[in-house]
Amino acid sequence: MKCSNCSRDAIITVKWKEKSYCEEHFKNYFLGQVRKIIDKYGVKGEVAVAISGGKDSSAMLEALTHFREIELRPFYIDLGIEDYSMKLKDIAKKLTESYGLPLDIIDLQKEYGKGVSELSEKSKGAPCSVCGTVKRYLMNRYAHEISADYLATGHNLSDMVTFALNNLINVQLSSFRGIKPVLPGDQKFNLVSRFRPLYFLRDRETLVYVLSNNIPFSQDECPLSSGAPTLKLKSWVMRLEDYNPRALLNLLNSFSKIEEKMEIKDGELRKCEVCGYATSTRVCKFCRLLRRKTH
Ligand code: SF4
Ligand code: ZN
Ligand code: ZN
Numbered sequence: 001m002k003c004s005n006c007s008r009d010a011i012i013t014v015k016w017k018e019k020s021y022c023e024e025h026f027k028n029y030f031l032g033q034v035r036k037i038i039d040k041y042g043v044k045g046e047v048a049v050a051i052s053g054g055k056d057s058s059a060m061l062e063a064l065t066h067f068r069e070i071e072l073r074p075f076y077i078d079l080g081i082e083d084y085s086m087k088l089k090d091i092a093k094k095l096t097e098s099y100g101l102p103l104d105i106i107d108l109q110k111e112y113g114k115g116v117s118e119l120s121e122k123s124k125g126a127p128c129s130v131c132g133t134v135k136r137y138l139m140n141r142y143a144h145e146i147s148a149d150y151l152a153t154g155h156n157l158s159d160m161v162t163f164a165l166n167n168l169i170n171v172q173l174s175s176f177r178g179i180k181p182v183l184p185g186d187q188k189f190n191l192v193s194r195f196r197p198l199y200f201l202r203d204r205e206t207l208v209y210v211l212s213n214n215i216p217f218s219q220d221e222c223p224l225s226s227g228a229p230t231l232k233l234k235s236w237v238m239r240l241e242d243y244n245p246r247a248l249l250n251l252l253n254s255f256s257k258i259e260e261k262m263e264i265k266d267g268e269l270r271k272c273e274v275c276g277y278a279t280s281t282r283v284c285k286f287c288r289l290l291r292r293k294t295h
Pocket of ligand 2: 003004005006007008021022023024025
């Protein structure tokens with residue numbers, strides 16, 4: 001199959017665009033989807049980039065190196081999940097070195113005494129839910145501590161639709177919010193603005209991007225992921241575009257419209273009595289997980 005824009009062989013077909021692309025034109029398409037967000041929301045300044053060693057965050061970092069208005073501050077959270085975390089840390093180092101960028105590392109075990117495996121055993125919580133709390137907290141905290149203008153995460157279109165559907169399926173309407181490429185932060189509560197550069201890109205597109213650009217990444221599966229219900233939901237979500245190539249884009253659009261009409265009030269935001277970061281309860285989830293006490 002030939003590229004729709006030139007005479008070279010195509011490496012991918014992007015169904016919703018009804019186009020096939022060669023390496024070069026796919027890269028243009030990919031960066032164009034990121035550019036759409038940067039231009040619309042006027043993203044600029046210092047951006048803390050959460051690197052996990054997986055394909056999405058690796059693709060995100062490479063893509064962001066093409067935008068001069070952004071200063072990159074990549075960081076890696078070592079979750080203390082056996083060899084898996086060690087291997088991903090090496091990938092994150094290799095990735096950032098290849099762009100001449102320094103990498104900050106936050107080591108959960110060293111800095112807080114316990115890794116995710118231990119924390120989920122102790123709290124009897126599902127590993128992914130414990131891990132989610134830890135990552136959300138540490139990512140925002142890091143971005144705030146370095147006074148970044150944004151915190152960038154590698155969530156792609158397939159992730160966002162899975163996240164929203166999962167909340168609908170579980171009637172978690174209060175979590176059914178924030179389905180946007182950029183979310184403003186709140187300085188009063190030490191909340192940094194969120195930026196999702198891959199918001200308009202599918203799982204398969206980020207995979208083809210890292211492969212065709214020789215970007216370091218790992219495809220290892222987390223040993224704690226087995227049985228995570230969202231994995232099944234995600235593989236189902238990824239098939240929706242066989243039925244309608246615009247299904248994921250349209251779903252996100254519909255979710256955003258529903259969100260705008262929702263009348264759910266925020267549980268009043270306040271500062272955690274232990275750490276001072278945003279929470280809706282007296283002590284935030286992260287501090288409760290670590291059983292940190294108020295002084
Ligand atoms: Fe964390 Fe679950 Fe992802 Fe493993 S699969 S890194 S436990 S969220
Ligand atoms: Zn081409
Ligand atoms: Zn706290």
